[in-house]
Amino acid sequence: MTSQLKAAIETIEQVRWFAGLDPVVIERLAEQCQPCNLRPGEALSRRGAPQTQLSFVRSGSLELSIHGRDGRRHVTRYLVPGEVYGLIPVIDGGGAVHDARAHEATELLQLPREALLSEMQTQPALALRLLQLLCGRSRQLYELFAFQQLLSLQARLAHLLVIVANIEDHLHTATQRDVEILMTQSELSDMLGVSRQSLNAELKKLEQQALIRIAHARIVVTDPHGLARHAGEVI
Known part of the structure; x- marks a missing residue:
C-alpha cells in the first residue's frame, strides 16, 4: 500500500459516518480519490453550478455561504477535517447548494460522483451512513432556523x-x-x-x-x- 493511499484511507476514516465501514469499501473509495489544494479565499464551488465530486476535508477549512436577494453574503458554516462537502448535489445530480471557498490553505480529497453512487448501490451500510449524515445536517438546519426566530x-x-x-x-x-x-x-x-x-x-x-x-x-x-x-x- 502506497503512502498516498494510506493517507487517503485515514482521511476518509476521520469522517464519523464512514468509520466502521468494511475496510475493503473504504480502500476502494480511497483508490479513486484525487487530491485538491486550495489557496486561502480560492473558490471550490458556486451555488447552482454542477458539482460532481464529494470533497473530504483533509486539512484547513471550507467556508460555506449563500447570497441574499440584496447581494449580501451570509456564511452558514465552516467545514473542518473530518467533514465532507457536496453530498446533496453528488447524490441528486443537482447544482451546488452553497458557495464554497477555502477559509485558509486547505487540502481536500475528491471522490467522483460515479464512484460513490456505485458503492452505495452495492453497500447498504454506506448508503445508510450517508442517509444518517443528511438527516443530522437537516436537524441542524431546522434548529438554526428555530434559533434565529425564538x-x-x-x-x-x-x-x-x-x-x-x-x-x-x-x-x-x-x-x-x-x-x-x-x-x-x-x-x-x-x-x-x-x-x-x-x-x-x-x-x-x-x-x-x-x-x-x-x-x-x-x-x-x-x-x-x-x-x-x-x-x-x-x-
Missing part, C-alpha cells in the same frame, strides 16, 4: 458554537480536549446577524464560565461537554 442571543451563540465546533463528534470520545474554532469574532457575528460588540459581550460571559477561551482569530472551546450542556440549558 432564542436569545446567548442561546443562539451557544448552539452555533456547538455546531461549528462539531461538539457532537467530540462527545463520543472518552478524553476531554480543547476544540479550536478558527473563526474571527467578525465572522461569528456575521453568521448570527449581530454586531461584533454584542457578540463579544456574550463570548465573555461564556469565557467567565470557563466554557471557552477567546484567542486571536479563533475561539477555543475548553469544555465541550459543558458547552453542550449550557446550550441545552439556555433554550
